[in-house]
Amino acid sequence: MGKIFFIFSLLMFYLSNAQSQMETIKKGSFIPLYGAVEAVKINTFEMDVYPVTNADYLEFVKKYPKWQKSVVIKLFADKNYLNEWVSDTIYNVSFKPNSPVTNISWYAAKAYCECQNKRLPTIDEWEYVAMANESQIDARKVKSYNDYILSWYEKPKTNVNEIGSTYKNYWGIYDLHGLVWEWTADFNSIMLGGESRGDGGQDSNLFCGSASIGASDLMNYAAFMRYAMRNSLKANNTSKNLGFRCVK
Amino acid sequence: MSNFLKLVLLIISFFFINCKNGKSEKENFAQNNTRDIVISGTMDAELTSPPFVPAPVGNRTAKKLIVNLEIIEKEGVLSSGVSYMYWTFGGTVPGSFIRARIGDEIHFTLSNHPDNKLPHNIDLHAVNGPGGGAESSFVAPGYEKLFSFKALNPGLFVYHCATAPVGMHIANGMYGLILIEPEGGLPKVDKEYYIMQGEFYTPGEIGDRGLQPFDMKRAIKEDPNYVVFNGSTDALLGDKAITAKSGETVRLFVGNGGPNLTSSFHVIGEIFDNVNIEGGSTMNHNVQTTSIPSGGAAIVEFKVDVPGNLVIVDHAIFRAFNKGALGILKVGGEEDKRIYSGVRQEGIYHPEGGTIQEIPISKSEIIETVVKKTLAEKIEHGKIIYNSTCLACHQGEGQGIKGVFPPLAKSDYLNANVSRAIDIVLHGKSGEIKVNGEKYNNIMPKQTLTDNEVMDVLNYVYNSWGNNKTEITSEMVAKVKASM
Numbered sequence: 001m002g003k004i005f006f007i008f009s010l011l012m013f014y015l016s017n018a019q020s021q022m023e024t025i026k027k028g029s030f031i032p033l034y035g036a037v038e039a040v041k042i043n044t045f046e047m048d049v050y051p052v053t054n055a056d057y058l059e060f061v062k063k064y065p066k067w068q069k070s071v072v073i074k075l076f077a078d079k080n081y082l083n084e085w086v087s088d089t090i091y092n093v094s095f096k097p098n099s100p101v102t103n104i105s106w107y108a109a110k111a112y113c114e115c116q117n118k119r120l121p122t123i124d125e126w127e128y129v130a131m132a133n134e135s136q137i138d139a140r141k142v143k144s145y146n147d148y149i150l151s152w153y154e155k156p157k158t159n160v161n162e163i164g165s166t167y168k169n170y171w172g173i174y175d176l177h178g179l180v181w182e183w184t185a186d187f188n189s190i191m192l193g194g195e196s197r198g199d200g201g202q203d204s205n206l207f208c209g210s211a212s213i214g215a216s217d218l219m220n221y222a223a224f225m226r227y228a229m230r231n232s233l234k235a236n237n238t239s240k241n242l243g244f245r246c247v248k
Numbered sequence: 249m250s251n252f253l254k255l256v257l258l259i260i261s262f263f264f265i266n267c268k269n270g271k272s273e274k275e276n277f278a279q280n281n282t283r284d285i286v287i288s289g290t291m292d293a294e295l296t297s298p299p300f301v302p303a304p305v306g307n308r309t310a311k312k313l314i315v316n317l318e319i320i321e322k323e324g325v326l327s328s329g330v331s332y333m334y335w336t337f338g339g340t341v342p343g344s345f346i347r348a349r350i351g352d353e354i355h356f357t358l359s360n361h362p363d364n365k366l367p368h369n370i371d372l373h374a375v376n377g378p379g380g381g382a383e384s385s386f387v388a389p390g391y392e393k394l395f396s397f398k399a400l401n402p403g404l405f406v407y408h409c410a411t412a413p414v415g416m417h418i419a420n421g422m423y424g425l426i427l428i429e430p431e432g433g434l435p436k437v438d439k440e441y442y443i444m445q446g447e448f449y450t451p452g453e454i455g456d457r458g459l460q461p462f463d464m465k466r467a468i469k470e471d472p473n474y475v476v477f478n479g480s481t482d483a484l485l486g487d488k489a490i491t492a493k494s495g496e497t498v499r500l501f502v503g504n505g506g507p508n509l510t511s512s513f514h515v516i517g518e519i520f521d522n523v524n525i526e527g528g529s530t531m532n533h534n535v536q537t538t539s540i541p542s543g544g545a546a547i548v549e550f551k552v553d554v555p556g557n558l559v560i561v562d563h564a565i566f567r568a569f570n571k572g573a574l575g576i577l578k579v580g581g582e583e584d585k586r587i588y589s590g591v592r593q594e595g596i597y598h599p600e601g602g603t604i605q606e607i608p609i610s611k612s613e614i615i616e617t618v619v620k621k622t623l624a625e626k627i628e629h630g631k632i633i634y635n636s637t638c639l640a641c642h643q644g645e646g647q648g649i650k651g652v653f654p655p656l657a658k659s660d661y662l663n664a665n666v667s668r669a670i671d672i673v674l675h676g677k678s679g680e681i682k683v684n685g686e687k688y689n690n691i692m693p694k695q696t697l698t699d700n701e702v703m704d705v706l707n708y709v710y711n712s713w714g715n716n717k718t719e720i721t722s723e724m725v726a727k728v729k730a731s732m
Contacts, residue, residue, distance in 0.1 A: 228366070
């Protein structure tokens, strides 16, 4: 009996600390698909192992009531913010505590991370970690890696799955692909433009992520759609398939 | 006449001709006349799913026309037993049909369903403006965008999604048609339908079962496994065939979403009386096959003269009988023997003796792995084979063609002897037979089907159209094969 209780409390400890688990990402450099033509240096940082969950976020809004849905400043979160939550401090009964929290604006995500003494990752940081599969730092040319990302586009309602339900990558990080999209600090800094065919005519120094014309690998359309998604957002937008995680 | 006078006349005539040319060129630009059309009143646009179209504009004045189109990413049936995650405008492939008139000020709201994973937009070829609206309509899941445009040019136009990667969004089904009618509307006809061709690219073979993903490599190679009308191999077959009565006039609004192939649009057994070439204002007549480019459209009109099934195809014919670009226009009504006699006389023509034709490479020689399938699965798979292999002669409901192709529906000949039926599918058949009291004397070639396919297609036939529901097993097929 005591043993079961021990395991149970260990499990509870694990779950309640899911949000605080981080892994170290060692420094390195890589050429991102968009936004740069030369290698970008990434300094060593720590990243959350999992995306922020419903339970984590509930705790946050209880502690910081100004981010509750009825009082949040509309400039920082539009009317879709937490739109399936029943009230300010109760999320939908169909939500699992350990599913990623979604319908969060960029401002809200940023505030959450700052309250944990963390921050949102930059696009380059996020992409640097997310280009790994289970065994390689850079799996962007591996077929199974791209197939996994692409198959996610065809799976409806993955946002209701629990954190940790995808693979653990080289760095020990879960769920970068296959669960939800994630906010990044500079999400809108690479302009694909709403009109994704004519962007080649734009100032390529400013807008070097110019659609397919600027892509370093035409075949990597799996990533392309991630950049397109980021590009479609404003900072007060929220989406059912868009969550976040923090770094420091 | 003096030389001087001649020169003056020449100069004057040049001047005159130039003047005239200049004027007529300017008149040729539609916008000069249509941009100033005044609108009066507001109305909500009626949107319809294929193969149907909204009511004609008739004599109504130009209006502010409200269009609400919703983007939905959803799983649907590409072919029997094969599903696909479609990206759609309005929940269907092609997307909802939009019908407006010249001078309408179209207020277009594009909404992206919150469950969707991706941002999308719309490029309407009927728009004069950057990106055809794409720039103004780029919208994240859970949001909507409103933009407006004035319909300046009449015609039938394609719309499609233009979000990166553009080809993939189109290949997944994001295209449809918008019709801008001229003032007073198009001439009245009895029946109007909406058909749009498109290709699908999946990694396996045609008919591979289950949810099939999009294959970018194949799309880049322009090597589709499916070429279909209205988003599915079955969209215009069986119960879903479009219909008309003999003597009626039919107008088809035909588009080609592509993304890659040009359609050689043809209706077997009908001549197009009128074709609006490329959906524009030039009218051609008495056309057999019209070319519809990817991202283009055509309006074809014809009078259906005699009853029967007219087969709608892409006349790049392997696409029709092997990749799915097949539809049926079922014409009911009275026969007219003066226009089409049916068979008057028949005989056998054997220039090289009486052997049965054989296609050299026989698929049945390929060793198959045995797959355990339920009867329902066999029937479902058999239907696909039937539609691509047998339908052209034995027809959609197994009714055959009296005196030419024997019926398979409620067929006494079929139900009397299963081994004989297997043998005919495997080895072909020639000579006189009697089916349901009618004599037939024709040749059916040997079919290049695998043993499993023979089993599946016969299970479909025996379990359809009032036949005796015999279940065919692979052992039965093997036994017949061994006995030969």
